[in-house]
Amino acid sequence: MTDESKAEDLFFEADNLIDDNKIKEAKEVLLDLLNEYPDYGRAHNHLGWLYSVKFNNHTKAKEHLELALKFSPDYQGVYANYAYLLLEMNKYDExxxxxxxxxxxxxxxxxxxxxxxxxxxxxxxxxxxxxxxxxxxxxxxxxxxxxxxxxxxxxxxxxxxxxxxxxxxxxxx
The missing domain is CATH 1.25.40.10 (Tetratricopeptide repeat domain)
Known part of the structure; x- marks a missing residue:
């Protein structure tokens, strides 16, 4: 199994856990994925979304969403997630x-x-x-x-x- 394939498998496992509302488990899978593949932008997006929406930790959410923008600039979902977060944080000018x-x-x-x-x-x-x-x-x-x-x-x-x-x-x- 290639590194890319392993990363994708972990990502889709986390995505399915989120769909099943197994938030803590999804967070752990995403953290494991990022520990091994720190530049996997889509995982940063999902983790940023979790921190924002499920854990109400805007600082960590912003950090991960910015990493998602850096590592996966073609991943469309991160732009909306980041915009929602900035509005929620009252960072209007940003x-x-x-x-x-x-x-x-x-x-x-x-x-x-x-x-x-x-x-x-x-x-x-x-x-x-x-x-x-x-x-x-x-x-x-x-x-x-x-x-x-x-x-x-x-x-x-x-x-x-x-x-x-x-x-x-x-x-x-």
């Missing part, structure tokens, strides 16, 4: 810069990245920029439920705007 760097590169789900950027702008109180990125997210969306969420976000955003901000949207049409 998220916006990240999104500007990767959203249009073709490796990330642009709709998701733009949506997270829009949320960051909204939380910063920069409503016109948020509106711009929600609209970009709509252009990249193909899922009906996601589209509904985006339109709901746009309507929520408009309710936060003052009259001059709303008028500036009309003037852009």
């Amino acid at each position: 998220l916006i810069n990240f999104g500007k760097k990767y959203a249009d590169k073709g490796v990330a789900d642009a709709g998701t990245i733009y949506n997270k950027m829009a949320q960051a702008f909204e939380l910063k109180g920069e409503y016109l920029e948020a509106h711009k990125y929600y609209k970009l997210a709509v252009k990249g969306a193909i899922n009906n439920q996601f589209m509904e969420e985006l339109y709901a976000s746009i309507n929520r955003l408009k309710s936060k705007m003052n009259i001059f901000q709303k008028l500036s949207l009309i003037n852009k049409i």
